[in-house]
Amino acid sequence: MSAKRSTNARAAALECLLAVLGRGQSLDGALASVLPALEDPRDRGFCQALAYGVLREHRRLGALRDQLLRSPLRSRDYDIALLIELGLYQLLVMDVPGHAAVSQTVALAHERNKAWAAKLANAVLRRFQREMPTVLAAVDDQPAVRYSLPDWLLKRLQTDWPAQWMDLIAAQNTRAPMTLRRNARATAVPELPPAQPMPGFADALVLDQAVGVDNLPAFAQGVISVQDAAAQLAADVLDAQAGESILDACAAPGGKTAHILERAEVKMLALDQDAQRLDSVKSNLERLGLKAQTQVGDAGEPTSWWDEQPFDRILLDAPCSGSGVIRRHPDIKWLRRESDIAELQRGQQRLLKALWPLLKPGGRLVYATCSVLHAENEAIIDAFMAEHTDATALELDLPVGQSVGYGQQILTGESGVDGFYYACLQKR
Ligand SMILES: C[S@@+](CC[C@H](N)C(=O)[O-])C[C@H]1O[C@@H](n2cnc3c(N)ncnc32)[C@H](O)[C@@H]1O
Structure with missing residues (x-):
């Protein structure tokens, strides 16, 4: 992935996060406005993985960021707060080389004409790389932070599911499989990538690996649909x-x-x-x-x-x-x-x-x-x-x-x- 291309994907992910967390737009809507501008499908995939990932871990990443900053950011610098979350997410969860995660985050701050933030992001991310276990230990002891939930929702889940809430909140942060529904009326056998049936679910097939529906001819042919x-x-x-x-x-x-x-x-x-x-x-x-x-x-x-x-x-x-x-x-x-x-x-x-x-x-x-x-x-x-x-x-x-x-x-x-x-x- 060339440096410029990957900066564009990160910039698009940041736009999505600002739209959702700053302006209350839905993630689907935010992605629909930024993805078409990314020509390379790998960039689109990377942008999506970043946007979904940071939203999954948003509270935890914010706590890590605040732990690493000397003083909190001003509310008008919310873009920089989220930019640091994007960098932290890459270091914490993604299979991205550390130096690329840092340098691309710094480049993105420069693109936003905030040279001060480039320096700050560089310092915060490098410190995270050095002190990861200690910084994680400082924020991960509270389930609402560790599993990134608003307090009210965690409280409801704990009250409603006293024995199951831990498994439930962990599952909420996983990536869902791509599940298909076979059209019971279609006579054609769908040509599909490797997929498994689900016992007890008559029409369901779970793909071993998610793919875009554009890459599934059976979708356009009306032989399958996507449905959990x-x-x-x-x-x-x-x-x-x-x-x-x-x-x-x-x-x-x-x-x-x-x-x-x-x-x-x-x-x-x-x-x-x-x-x-x-x-x-x-x-x-x-x-x-x-x-x-x-x-x-x-x-x-x-x-x-x-x-x-x-x-x-x-x-x-x-x-x-x-x-x-x-x-x-x-x-x-x-x-x-x-x-x-x-x-x-x-x-x-x-x-x-x-x-x-x-x-x-x-x-x-x-x-x-x-x-x-x-x-x-x-x-x-x-x-x-x-x-x-x-x-x-x-x-x-x-x-x-x-x-x-x-x-x-x-x-x-x-x-x-x-x-x-x-x-x-x-x-x-
Ligand atoms: C959970 S979604 C339905 C998903 C759909 N059954 C499916 O399987 O694809 C809920 C839907 O209810 C619609 N809706 C909300 N309030 C409604 C109302 N008062 N009358 C009719 N539809 C309503 C929304 O527009 C939305 O499309």
Whole structure:
């Protein structure tokens, strides 16, 4: 990798970090704005690895930086604070020669016309190289720092999962595997790089090594999709049968909609309140050769879109904190606030309540989230069951996770999958 190219990749990673941590943008959005300018795919990969990595370790890297600095940086020098985190991350975690990590970080400070910061970064990074074990020992004794979580989230995980929280927070900082879903309708055998099936997950294949979808012709051919194995259980729990009418109430970008359609010939209404995101449902269905009616609308206000024909089954994949998928979206740790949780709960309760009357007697509603917080999962179903005597919670038999009250909770990293919650309610 030439020096200039690698400086560009680091500069792009710094832009992403500033967008996420400084301006509250999502990591996906930030990467989408910087990656196209990097021509070399190796640079794009390096930039992504840096941005994901620093967000995973952000609190720990910040503590290391502050430990190494004589006086804290001013808030207007947040770019330099993050630049030092980028340098530290390369020295601590990445397979980058130490001299390159230091010299490239220094070069980046010069590029930002902050010569003072170049000197400072050089001194801090060199000291880290010399004193790594001592400096790490000084910050790693607090789990919230060692595993880079905001205090409020760690506290919730500890309260909710007293026996499991250590494994859970360690899993949240790992790199997730790339998991594919075979299109059950496709007759062609997909040509794929080495991949392993997952016992208990009918359509899942885990690639030995992640690759860009552009390098998987089977993706464009509609033979495979990219979807975590835990998310693939939605189709199992819903268990839609041929001829039934199905509502996918929060459908975009359509991963679960498509999976349900791949499994059975059903009449599907894919609803989402976000028109732009609903477009991605349409393009996914087109790529896979599947058909559904799509509708922009608020699932909590059925009068504005429902034709009064009750559904056999409803999937409510509710908007949630995403605390189960932090390993794929480490920006969640820094973008979510504790106050979001109560607001998300109100939304989850509202949607569940509004959709229940749309179900036929005997029909099933599946409530799902990619959260590992009780507040968004059992607490929602407990409250719902207390108010709805015509609902029975069905026993689930999933290949992973544990029964919790009315549903089943999968914790991030169990059998290598994302954190998810499923409950299946039948109407009497
Ligand atoms: C967890 S995502 C759904 C993921 C999707 N089921 C999949 O598997 O690809 C939640 C979705 O709910 C949508 N949403 C949020 N509030 C909504 C509402 N009140 N009505 C309909 N859709 C809503 C969001 O736009 C978002 O696309």
